[in-house]
Every structure is written in structure tokens, then in C-alpha cells.
Amino acid sequence: MPYSSAHKASSRERILKSAIELFSRNGFNKVSIGQIMKLAKLTHGAFYSHFDSKEALYNASIRETLEGSRAARLVKGPLSIKHLTALVANYWNLQELERKSQPGPETVLFNEIGNDNAEIRVLFEASYHRMRRMLETRLIALSRLKKLPFEPDRAAIAEKSRAILASLVGAVAIAKSLPDEEERARVLEAAQKQILLMLGVDERDMSEGFSA
Secondary structure (H helix, E strand, C coil): CCCCHHHHHHHHHHHHHHHHHHHHHHCCCCCCHHHHHHHHCCCHHHHHHCCCCHHHHHHHHHHHHHHHCHHHHHCCCCCCHHHHHHHHHHCCCHHHHHCCCCCCHHHHHHHCCCCCCHHHHHHHHHHHHHHHHHHHHHHHHHHHCCCCCCCCCHHHHHHHHHHHHHHHHHHHHHHHHCCCHHHHHHHHHHHHHHHHHHCCCCHHHHHHHHHC
16 A cells, blocks of 8 residues: 555655754765664665655755755844844854754755765755855845945955855864864854954944854
């Protein structure tokens, strides 16, 4: 007897959720289809009823991560400095790193640095450009409203967005490699403060962003 559409949708969701957790923790190369299906509590053979390949599942997991992330919701929120500081500061804090089943976009990017799989490199590039565009959209909108101390010059803002992503991903890479929890927190906080200073956010707005 064939499974109902609801059952199929539920199984696919379980596979996708398990994949997001494992890929965000270990990266593409260190995760097998068998591990994903074991975590999803489904048989290995059921995988190909939902996805054509491990790469296809990884692609779906990246899209789910980016579209469902708090960062994606924040860039659609009110145009305010408070939301900017929340996007840059709160979203990439240490608590988010510890919740590996709810990864942020910077974790997705960090895990695949240097991956030589051609398909994964394409996905990495697409993820990077999507995150950069999200940041650029927010910065341009705020600068046009005179809420940031610089002109809405697209080239200049693109450079700021590149610097933000490089700083965030680099800070995550260092923090995840340090055993000292206090030093990990300081690395992330230092990176976040430098980003907000680069954007011209004053100390009161920074404090609001970090504590929100």
C-alpha cells in the first residue's frame, strides 16, 4: 500500500532536519547518507524516495537554513539601527553557535571553506553571495534613510558587506576551535564590535544590540 502524501512530506522533513543538524556540525564531507537516515530514524533505502543525491539534500538544507534563519527575518524587519545591531551582533553570538541543530548562515559557510567538491563549491558561492546581498540591502536602505553615517554608494557598501562576512566567518572559525569558553566569547564579541564601529553605530546602539 503506497504511503500518503502527508507521510511522505513528514519523512522528507525528518530527513531534511537531520541533514541540517549534521551538515552544520560536521560539514558535507564528514556526513554520510546512512548517518542522516539513522538520525531521522528512517531506513537507508528510503532516502532516494525524497532526494536524488547527497548533494541535492545538502542544497535543500542550505536553502532551508538561509530562508529560515533569524538573519533572513531581520532583514525584512523595520528599518532601524536596533534591527541592524540585532542582525550583526545578536544573531552571530555564542549561543547560536552552540545550538547546532539551528545553525546560522555563517556556520554553513565556515564548514565548507576549502571543500574541493565542485557542486559544494557552487553552493558555497551561492550562499556567500546571498548573505552578502542581504547585508547590502539592509545597509543601503538604512543609509538612504540617513540612519547610517555614509552615503548609499553600492560599491562602498558591497565592500563593507564583504568585510562583515569575512570578519564573522573568521571569528566563528577561531571561536569553534578554542576550548576556552570565555576566550571564544571574547573573540566573537570583539569581531561584532569592530563591525558595528565600522558601520558608525555608537556605543549606546551597540549595547542595545548586544543585550537585546
